[in-house]
Amino acid sequence: MALCGKVALITGGAQGIGRAVAETLLENKAKVALVDLNQCVGEQCKKELDQKYNEGNCIFIKCDVTDRRKLEEAFQSTVEKFGRLDIVINNAGINNEKNWEKTIEVNLTSVIKGTYLALEHMSREYGKEGGVIINVSSMAAFLHSPHQPVYTATKHGVIGFSRAMADASEQGDYGVRINALCPAFVDTPLLQTVEHEDNMGKFVKFKDHFKQSMDKYGVLKPSLIAEGMMQLITDSSLNGAVMKITCSKGIHFHTYEPLSA
Ligand SMILES: NC(=O)C1=CN([C@@H]2O[C@H](COP(=O)(O)OP(=O)(O)OC[C@H]3O[C@@H](n4cnc5c(N)ncnc54)[C@H](O)[C@@H]3O)[C@@H](O)[C@H]2O)C=CC1
Numbered sequence: 001m002a003l004c005g006k007v008a009l010i011t012g013g014a015q016g017i018g019r020a021v022a023e024t025l026l027e028n029k030a031k032v033a034l035v036d037l038n039q040c041v042g043e044q045c046k047k048e049l050d051q052k053y054n055e056g057n058c059i060f061i062k063c064d065v066t067d068r069r070k071l072e073e074a075f076q077s078t079v080e081k082f083g084r085l086d087i088v089i090n091n092a093g094i095n096n097e098k099n100w101e102k103t104i105e106v107n108l109t110s111v112i113k114g115t116y117l118a119l120e121h122m123s124r125e126y127g128k129e130g131g132v133i134i135n136v137s138s139m140a141a142f143l144h145s146p147h148q149p150v151y152t153a154t155k156h157g158v159i160g161f162s163r164a165m166a167d168a169s170e171q172g173d174y175g176v177r178i179n180a181l182c183p184a185f186v187d188t189p190l191l192q193t194v195e196h197e198d199n200m201g202k203f204v205k206f207k208d209h210f211k212q213s214m215d216k217y218g219v220l221k222p223s224l225i226a227e228g229m230m231q232l233i234t235d236s237s238l239n240g241a242v243m244k245i246t247c248s249k250g251i252h253f254h255t256y257e258p259l260s261a
């Protein structure tokens, strides 16, 4: 997919990984809708991106992805502003084992909602022109840990849902590729939450184990995650892919054993 003039919607786009991929898309002459709960950070992010990439290429939409109507409106506003939608990155995520129901709502339920909304605006089944969806999982789906049981469950779910939807898209000729992205630890504000009892609840006592894992496996820069995202966006052969990004192996793909009869 050539990116010039293409339109991307990124949930959680105001900071961290979402902002990094927004910048890379803007560098490649795409248009970007930053969809985020945090109005202050989101507006500042848009202001800085406008200064760097000129005005008119980026919008910020305040939206809680768990609010179905607000999320629907965010998609609608993006298409009304830019006239099309080609790329959807369901990136918004939280780490909260205390309010674990919220973690499921943001990390999994909203990824499902975001995928279905993306198909309404991109799939041939709705008379649209096709596109690509990236759902953000985590290496937590491959190397689980005692301090993030629900977070880990949501990230497993993102992979399973994305792979199943990729098959549905292929068999239904939707014209939409759906891939999952599994970063290891990335240097963003999310990583700081492991220290806080408000986020970790009773699992905060395992925070040293988490920090040992970070020391052992290293911490990635958001720019490398954006590089992996661009590969998933531009390589039209990728559908149902599970991209892993780690310090040890860089950008690579998980391979699944074929099911034996
Ligand atoms: N930082 C890391 O080590 C890793 C992060 N990930 C995943 O990458 C994604 C992005 O995480 P980071 O950039 O690291 O986190 P971050 O905390 O820096 O950014 C997340 C963004 O999502 C927004 N957000 C949170 N809840 C929202 C909601 N209900 N509605 C709309 N926006 C909401 C936040 O306001 C924030 O701007 C998440 O899905 C996370 O699970 C995956 C692997 C590693």
Ligand SMILES: CC/C=C\C[C@H](O)/C=C/C=C\C=C\C=C\C(=O)[C@@H](O)C/C=C\CCC(=O)O
Pocket (backbone or CB within 6 Å): 095, 137, 138, 139, 140, 142, 143, 183, 184, 185, 186, 190, 191, 192, 193, 194, 217, 244, 246, 247, 248, 249
């Ligand atoms: C509070 C921070 C919240 C989430 C951060 C993130 O989502 C959680 C990551 C959890 C685990 C990360 C594991 C990283 C593993 C590696 O870097 C690999 O090199 C380890 C080697 C093999 C893993 C097994 C495999 O690749 O299948």
